[in-house]
Amino acid sequence: MFLDIGSxxxxxxxxxxxxxxxxxxxxxxxxxxxxxxxxxxxxxILIIRQAITEAKYLQPGMPKNEWIVPEKHYFMDG
Known part of the structure; x- marks a missing residue:
């Protein structure tokens, strides 16, 4: 990958x-x-706006892009 180091x-x-x-x-x-x-x-938190939201998991009973993380668990997206 080429990067212009000046910028x-x-x-x-x-x-x-x-x-x-x-x-x-x-x-x-x-x-x-x-x-x-x-x-x-x-x-x-790192956010990548180009991510395709339709490909993400849809938790039953929740709107798109919203999740309830069960107690004593953690959430990772990506």
């Missing part, structure tokens, strides 16, 4: 941050990082 920043996590006004390399997906705090635990 790309290595964020020391092994990832590259490409400015929003720059095109992505071929076959790359842009990820948006968010954080969420539940009680005293903070979680980092």
């Amino acid at each position: 790309v920043v290595d964020n020391q996590k092994g990832n590259y941050e490409i400015p929003l006004d720059q095109p992505l390399p071929r076959n790359a997906l842009r990820q948006y990082e968010r954080s969420e705090k539940l009680d005293t635990v903070e979680h980092q």
Whole structure:
């Protein structure tokens, strides 16, 4: 993969941050990082908007893209 180093920043996590006004390399997906705090635990969340939502699991009785995670379980999407 070719990256124009002049417009790309290595964020020391092994990832590259490409400015929003720059095109992505071929076959790359842009990820948006968010954080969420539940009680005293903070979680980092990566969102890929290009993901196809129709291919995701639909939990019975819940709207699209909403899930109830059973107690003592965790949820992972991706």
